[in-house]
Amino acid sequence: MSVKGINLSHTYALHSIFAFDALKDINFEINDGEFIGIIGHTGSGKSTFIQHLNRLLSPTAGHVLLDGVDINGDGIMMKDVVKKVGVVFQYPEYQLFEDTIYKDIAFGAKNMGYEDIEGIVKESMELVGLDFEYYKDKAPFNLSGGQKRRVAIAGVLAMKPSVLILDEPASGLDPIGREEIFENIKTLHKKKNLTTILVSHSMNDISNIADRIMVFNEGKLEMFDETKNVFNNIKMLGNIGLDIPESKKLLLLLKERGFDVDTDLYKEDDVINEVVRVLKKG
Amino acid sequence: MENMISIQNVSFKYRTGEGMEDVLALDNVSFDVKKGDFVGIIGHNGSGKSTIAKLLNAIYFPLSGDVLISGMNTKDEENIWKIRQKAGMIFQNPDNQMVATIVEEDVAFGPENLGVPHADLRGRVDEALNMVGMYEYKDKKPHELSGGQKQRIAIAGILAMEPECIILDEPTAMLDPKGRVEVLNTIKRLNKEKNTTVVLITHYMDEIVDCDNIFIMNNGKLEYDGKPKDVFKQVEFLRKLRLEPPFATRVSYEMNKSGINIKDDVLTIDELAEEICQLKV
């Protein structure tokens, strides 16, 4: 499913002295099946932006189109949008409210009217690495921070969205948990041609997974380009409180010291291979 | 040197309700943190890190064993207030600790309760807000802040209390790269200049590469403790515990695996680049 924005703006507390422009005239087009990364300093408008994609917020000017249809247009129901666009919010642990993990994950899927809820819940729990039998009857609020996060992600996956949006899904996960969740998201993305949007402050995570990156700065879409090109804008990123991945920094350090490495690379595995290749060549 | 924190044979269980099994969250854990040290606590999700933090702050009490803060046992009720004054705590989730309706009141809440005189309050609050780069937001309402902004305010609230010891439970989880560096530098500066004892719970290994000691939790037990250089080079051991060493250490590990001999305890990419240069000659 494609996602498009035309002159999208959002002002909080519009028509008051507290009015605050959180999004300023954003134009973008995300193609069906793309993997998009979103980066931006704290308060740059990322969370505000993604809330527009499932209509939790409505633009104060401009439009959001899903497969060419304006989601705020006449006759479009909130429910139609929610069915297509699944969002895992920042701090999703607050979205947990049922008394068992099973019920919590099943909640959205039930509302969608799906059959075989148990099968769906099982599959979703597997995708986030939660053992079905062990966890299904436990209470969500008795979990550790990282465990809660997995439950919240499973609940959104169970709704089988066509566009999956994740706002810092891995924050709070242990390092292997991070890897696993990204592996799973990547697999899901490929298997179902799921349009996926990932918001993260981790340049490492974004660089390992995104095809293209949106860079937000003070409510504006500063840049929207292929991952490689974005991370070649080192100065710009630094100026707006962002950074480049460690992996690429290593290549730059080696280049400075006279090694003939390809500094366009940024994925961790590629970088490790490149370092080994250059050193073996001698 | 004097111990800021001493955890002695501590076990802790969560009661989860009727008919449900209790969760043994800490299983006979013992360790000490010396005054002025900067230590890291790492471990898989659910390994017991936050539970330790809450025991240190006298929010929970050990089922068996003792927790001492500057020699004061958290079990003695008359100590609780003094303990919270000495050991400031930044929780895993900043929303849980926003108490006031205006940002600067929120930051003032802690020091005010400590009895900081009004004349000094203003200065402390402003300084703390500046340290986390949030001074301009002092009149905002907490619910109008972004995730990372809330986190910075929570940190400012503790800094304003000027505690002898700060316990931070994943404080940088929602911060942008610049914010992470700033917050970490602030903590490191307090540690160096004011000799503040720091306990940093984190899933980001690069935040603790230069700390004094690392404690690794695994299923409620203290699995290992040691200096960063000794801990992180044990790549396979860490992975069994669901942990990953910093990127630079991983690179050197892979280099060694493919037959390039290089030091296995490099922790930063600068160090790694230097080592690689040594190889060239």
Ligand SMILES: Nc1ncnc2c1ncn2[C@@H]1O[C@H](COP(=O)(O)OP(=O)(O)OP(=O)(O)O)[C@@H](O)[C@H]1O
């Ligand atoms: N309900 C609100 N009312 C007024 N201002 C708000 C509200 N929510 C957010 N803002 C402001 O809008 C701006 C953008 O916030 P947003 O949450 O979209 O940022 P973000 O990029 O997601 O940041 P972070 O990385 O910290 O999560 C911030 O300056 C914030 O203070």
Ligand SMILES: Nc1ncnc2c1ncn2[C@@H]1O[C@H](COP(=O)(O)OP(=O)(O)OP(=O)(O)O)[C@@H](O)[C@H]1O
């Ligand atoms: N309120 C609670 N009631 C019951 N069990 C709990 C409660 N809080 C935590 N637990 C359990 O205690 C164990 C330790 O939890 P703790 O929160 O200390 O882990 P943690 O190491 O901080 O994990 P994370 O990295 O996910 O934050 C876990 O198995 C968790 O499920």
Ligand SMILES: [Mg+2]
């Ligand atoms: Mg946000």
Ligand SMILES: [Mg+2]
């Ligand atoms: Mg925790």
